[in-house]
Amino acid sequence: MRLEHFYYKEYHKKLPHVVKFSGGRSSGALLFSMLENGLLNANRGDVIIFNNTSAEHQKTYEFVIECKRRCEEKYNIPFFLTEFQTFEDCKNGIYDRFATYKLVNDKPYSQDNPNGYHHKGEVFEELISWQMYLPSLMSGRTCTKKMKMDVTYGFLNDWFSAIDYIERLGHYGKKSRIDIEILYQKHQKNGGKVPFPIYKNKKEYCLTRPLFRPEQKFCDYTNVTIDKTIYTHKKRVEFCSFVGFRADEPLRLEKMKKRINQNYNENIDIAYLREENEHVYAPLVEFSITQKEIKTFWDNQDFDLGLPYDGSLGNCIYCFMKGANKLSSIKPSTDELAPQNIDWWINIEKKYQRDLKAEGRNTTTKEINPYINFFGVDGKISYEIIKNKKDMEYLQQNMPCNCTD
Secondary structure, X not given: OOOOOOOOOHHHHHOOEEEEOOOOHHHHHHXXXXXXXOOOOXXXXXXXXXXXXXXXXXXXXXXXXXXXXXXXXXXXXXXXXXXXEEEEEEEOOEEEEEEEEEEEEEEEOEXXXXXXXXXXXXXXXXXXXXXXXXXXXXXXXXXXXHHHHHHHXXXXXXXXXXXXXXXXXXXXXXXXXXXXXXXXXXXXXXXXXXXXXHHHHHHHHHHOOOOOEOOEXXXXXXXXXOOHHHOOOOOOOOEEEEOOOOOOOXXXXXXXXXXXXXXXXXXXXXXXXXXXXXXXXXXXXXXXXXXXXXXXXXXXXXXXXXXXXXXXXXXXXXXXXXXXXXXXXXXXXXXXXXXXXXXXXXXXXXXXOEEHHHHOOOOOOOOOOOEEEOOEOOOOOOHHXXXXXXXXXXXXXOOOOOOOO
């Protein structure tokens, strides 16, 4: 795709460019088109970021790693993999877990590679255990908010600084200092009604995660030489970000327009949006690029994602936003108990769904179905129902994931 005539404000050309890479074909096509047309420059502070949820398909990880290798070796643009994580520290006299992010390398996590990327659902479960409830059609896409958007802005806050590392976070004790009963009292004080045994069970996984985030040098996670002297701590850095939304994804576009523009105007130009110090561009929209053009682009490359174009296996494999109909069409996996296997999602849903009856919530639905799972409160859809393909008259329509906004 030719983007040499891509138009944006003249002074924006001097600002650092950030490509929010989702791991899919559309954002990949945007990324390499920008590279081929000279729209990214490491000397300006440009960077590419992929937020790992640990629930992606193996082919997604292979694709991301190959894209990272090519971006850094051929085009000299730094490409970082990041993950949500929590750490343990004290606030207002109480030890608790707090959210942050970490850098990971391009090899899978193992005992021999503790800074590798997770791919067995660890990051996803840590978020759920930390927040004590599932992301859902009712509570919202907290998974996208916490594991992608917040992680991106946390990373950029460190990237746009004069230091060449991210700081260590957490106390220096060798063992956990959290008192679960004190945390539970805090939960009750804030209006929580989860019974203590359920609370303790849900919190357990988060409390077993690493106590601290280590200090990490940027240079250890990219092959590109980084010049951090171009940044300063004195003020927030203004930058341009680029997302791979296509012209044939109207729902995703409208959702981003509403999120970024509080005074929503349906006639606003989606190709350029402003959010505080961030200037958001969607070049594929400006050039009317649809899935047809994306397919043509990858048909002409010497590598590809290798997943179906229908989106059934893209992003988080069994993401509830795909809708029960699409999820039920995924070929069952016999892999270990990990996100490629629907049994992982069944177990997570049963462990972390809210029990309204146990909480004593006054709701008319709790006697029929007292649980709030990934799909909401009515209980007509669950991952167990999807696996067994029963009661499927309640299948939802397929919905876009929106995870790259």
